[in-house]
Amino acid sequence: MRWTNSFLYGxxxxxxxxxxxxxxRTLERDATNVPELELTTIEVNCDGLNTSYQVAVKLVNExxxxxxxxxxxxxxxxxxYEFLFDELDAYGGxxxxxxxxxxxxxDDSLLYKLSRARSNGDISEAKPGVIGISNDLDFRTQLSSKVQSSLCEKEVSFSVYDADELRLVLEQRERVAFQDxxxxxxxxxMFAAYGAKDSGDARKALDLLLEAGDVARESGSAVVTESHVQEARERVQTDQVVEGIQNYSQHGKLVLYALTRLHERGDTPVRTREVVETYRSxxxxEGVSPVSERSVRDYLGELAQLGITGVTEHNRGKDGGKYNEHQLEQSVSAVRSGLSTLLESA
Incomplete structure (x- = not known):
């Protein structure tokens, strides 16, 4: 069996x-009907494995x-690598x-070694093939030219789900998770429309479906209604905001906290320089040396891209110049939940 290395993106x-x-699984099942075909599959999630060495150790142990x-x-x-090649040859096929x-x-070391193992004589009995899965659409271009040449891979790009495709996914899960x-x-x-509008992400659409079921159960309703979907979406969005803030950098949180304080005082929308002054204070x-004004502007830009804050650009012509005004786009309760660790130490 000849296998072309494949990389899946999306x-x-x-x-x-x-x-x-x-x-x-389908290939493994069908392979049992082909006596001359020996097939072994191994899956390793590389999250938390930052080097080829660590992934190679994981493969050996698998x-x-x-x-x-x-x-x-x-x-x-x-x-x-020698351990790995010996184990692959021991399996064969x-x-x-x-x-x-x-x-x-x-680093590219493991991908290069695997793609060249047979031609370099490291492996004689096994015929290894690599299936790479990545969320980074530019991953392939970041590989060295020798690795790109050796892999000779087939690329498969996964596009986002549209509303009709999400509806089919959700209908299948409905049959499994809910009674008639x-x-x-x-x-x-409605779930499918929200999912397609937000990101085309099936996982998020399924999360919304399950959350709506929880909302209905908590309210004592035997039926999931559109109002339950609305409440579930608000909950999910709040959870995403809280998680995003919690994972943000220390100074990014301080900039957001500064804007939150200005909001609570009724001073927003507020110009960038006033956010900078409050941030410095x-x-x-907090006993932290403030970053530069340019860095604060960068953080404000990132927060706006995340949808946590909003920014409006004003242009008063040649004399008035240009300036930005900032405001919160999420509820104060959600923002404060995300900043809870910072606020506890304040």
Whole structure:
């Protein structure tokens, strides 16, 4: 069996991993009917594995029995590759290696070694193939030219779901997660429309479906209605805002806190220089050296891109010049929830 290395690209939530697993399970099932075909599949999620060395160790341990597994440190990289090639040859046949979130690997070494293993004589019995899955559409262009040449891969790009496609996904999940007549007529179409409008992300659309079920149950309703969907969407959006703020940098949080204080005083929309002044006061009260005004402007731009704040540009002509005004786009309660760790120490 000849395998062309394949790389799957697309935003999160477009079923890249699910589609890969489904096709591999189908391939494994069909392979049992072909006596001369030996097929092995291995899947490794590279999230948290930042180097080829770490991923190679993970692959070795996936192929070995627990009693023969190796530690994450203490071996030269060349030895780890030798272990890996020996294990692949021990399996023999076609070995398909799925590297999910492959863009997390910070170097090209493993991809190069795997793609050249047979031609370099590192492997004689096995025929390895690589399936890379990435949310980074530019991942391939970041690889070195020798790796791009060696992989000779086939690229598959996953586009976002439209409303009709999301509706089909949601209808399938409805049959699994809900009893008959629990969802009001038109609710699935509403979920699908929101999902397509927000991101085309099936995972988020399913999260909204399940959240609406929770809302209906909490209210004592036996039927999920459009009002439950609306409340669920507000909850999900609030959770996303809170999580985004919690994962933001310290100075980004301080800039947001400064704008929040101005909002609570009724001073927004507010010009950039006033946000800068309030930020500096907040930073000093936290015992932190303020960053530059330019950095504050950058943080305000990032917050606006995240949809947490809004910015309006004003142009008063040659004499008045240009300036920006900023305001919160999310509720104070959601913002303060995201800033809870910062506020507890304030």
């Amino acid at each position: 935003k999160s939530g477009l079923s890249k991993t699910a589609a890969t697993r489904y096709l591999l 192929l070995r029995e627990p009693s023969r597994q190796i530690s994450n440190t203490g071996y030269p990289q060349a030895s780890v 076609t070995v398909l290696i799925v590297l999910d979130e492959v863009d997390h690997i910070g 007549d629990v969802l009001e007529d038109g609710v699935i179409a 907040v930073a000093r009260s």
